[in-house]
Amino acid sequence: MGNAPNQILTAKPEDAANITEDDLLQRPRGVRTMEGLRLNTRVGIQYLAAWLTGTGSVPLYNLMEDAATAEISRVQNWQCLKYEVELDGDGLGVRLNRELFGRVVKEEMARIEREVGKDRFRKGMYKEACKIFTRQCTAPTMEDFLTLDV
Numbered sequence: 001m002g003n004a005p006n007q008i009l010t011a012k013p014e015d016a017a018n019i020t021e022d023d024l025l026q027r028p029r030g031v032r033t034m035e036g037l038r039l040n041t042r043v044g045i046q047y048l049a050a051w052l053t054g055t056g057s058v059p060l061y062n063l064m065e066d067a068a069t070a071e072i073s074r075v076q077n078w079q080c081l082k083y084e085v086e087l088d089g090d091g092l093g094v095r096l097n098r099e100l101f102g103r104v105v106k107e108e109m110a111r112i113e114r115e116v117g118k119d120r121f122r123k124g125m126y127k128e129a130c131k132i133f134t135r136q137c138t139a140p141t142m143e144d145f146l147t148l149d150v
Contacts, residue, residue, distance in 0.1 A: 031089025032080060034104075037096065040073035041108045041133070044146075047073075049129035051147060071146050077101070077137040098138055105134050 043060055047070035050058040057066040079085075084095050094100065109130055113121040132150060136143050143149060 032085050032087050032096075033089035034087045034092055034094075035090060037077065037080065037087060037101075037104055038108055040077050041104055041137075042112060044070045044073035044077070044133045044137075045105075045108065045126065045129045046112060048133050048146065048150075049125045052125040052129055052150065067147060074133065074136055074146050075142065078139070078142050081137060101138065102134075105130065 039061075043065055046060055047058055047065050047067070051067065051070075057064055059065070063069075080087075080096050081098065081101055084097055087094050087096055109126065112126060116124070116126075133146075136146065136149075
């Protein structure tokens with residue numbers, strides 16, 4: 001961006017002129033994977049645990065994560081659960097449902113505990129964060145934002 005305050009000048013008007021209503025309504029392409037579901041779940045829970053203790057951003061898996069990342073993780077999980085998408089990108093070909101999601105949450109909580117250590121896990125807000133994150137991912141309607149009901 002250089003010294004520019006935004007990227008408006010880089011947008012090409014001819015690109016926008018060719019976008020149709022059908023383009024906007026197309027389902028996203030690409031694959032969904034079990035590893036993506038697991039990562040979304042871990043990152044969402046770990047960020048929320050940090051946020052509950054007053055931390056606005058947290059280093060996770062060599063990236064600096066914040067509420068926006070956790071929000072993306074939550075919304076992707078919610079959408080995948082709502083539409084019971086097939087996790088096909090890693091060759092598993094299983095449909096996501098609440099039961100499978102519950103198992104993934106349990107397994108990822110165990111992984112978080114291993115990664116951060118038992119003492120830090122026990123002293124942290126991981127269990128509370130897990131409850132909040134899981135409740136929002138499985139809600140019949142999507143909450144407006146991850147941290148609003150906390």
